[in-house]
Amino acid sequence: QVQLKETGPDLVQLTQTLSITCTVSGFSLTTYNVHWVRQPPGKGLEWMGAMWNGGGTDYNSAFKSRLSISRDTSKSQVFLKMNSLQTDDTAKYFCARGLVYWGQGVMVTVSS
Amino acid sequence: IQLTQSPSLLSASVGDRVTLSCKGSQNINNYLAWYQQKLGEAPKLLIYKTNSLQTGIPSRFSGSGSGTDYTLTISSLHSEDLATYYCYQYNNGNTFGAGTKLELK
Numbered sequence: 001q002v003q004l005k006e007t008g009p010d011l012v013q014l015t016q017t018l019s020i021t022c023t024v025s026g027f028s029l030t031t032y033n034v035h036w037v038r039q040p041p042g043k044g045l046e047w048m049g050a051m052w053n054g055g056g057t058d059y060n061s062a063f064k065s066r067l068s069i070s071r072d073t074s075k076s077q078v079f080l081k082m083n084s085l086q087t088d089d090t091a092k093y094f095c096a097r098g099l100v101y102w103g104q105g106v107m108v109t110v111s112s
Numbered sequence: 113i114q115l116t117q118s119p120s121l122l123s124a125s126v127g128d129r130v131t132l133s134c135k136g137s138q139n140i141n142n143y144l145a146w147y148q149q150k151l152g153e154a155p156k157l158l159i160y161k162t163n164s165l166q167t168g169i170p171s172r173f174s175g176s177g178s179g180t181d182y183t184l185t186i187s188s189l190h191s192e193d194l195a196t197y198y199c200y201q202y203n204n205g206n207t208f209g210a211g212t213k214l215e216l217k
Contacts, residue, residue: 037208044211045147046208047208058206060205060206096154100157102156
């Protein structure tokens with residue numbers, strides 16, 4: 001069955017870089033798109049970006065140039081990297097196939 | 113495209129007909145989806161392309177709308193429907209609304 005699982009650090013220091021891996025199973029990354037969405041504690045959902053099945057990417061302009069999404073199709077993994085973290089980047093980060101199938105999310109706290 | 117959901121909080125009773133609104137800052141061309149999120153869980157897709165019911169979602173959920181104005185209706189509220197609901201547009205970029213929290217009256 002379709003599964004997605006995010007793995008990453010619980011805690012990241014202010015101004016450092018966040019790296020999260022989304023490992024998928026039950027489908028091919030060359031067939032389906034994978035999106036990244038985040039949710040600060042007690043707040044709403046924010047679309048961050050996507051890795052399209054063809055290998056292209058799209059980003060929310062709110063993240064300007066500090067967000068990068070890549071993949072390794074041989075390992076069925078999609079990667080999120082975001083630099084210059086601030087305290088308001090504290091959030092649960094989700095990956096989702098086509099925004100239909102979602103991972104459980106990983107909670108990341110940015111600490112000073 | 114910005115999405116405005118109203119109300120932000122809705123109190124209703126089991127059995128009520130409930131209507132949630134989502135308005136776009138420009139034409140969404142029906143590329144509008146609705147998600148349900150319960151506390152501590154990932155969002156669940158309910159409706160896509162304005163009015164298409166996702167597989168496995170109860171028929172008491174329905175969507176409608178066009179242009180900039182869209183609606184999610186729950187025909188008869190069940191206790192398990194208490195959650196926060198988000199609209200999402202994918203016509204021009206990708207945007208979520210701020211959500212409507214549905215609570216028990």
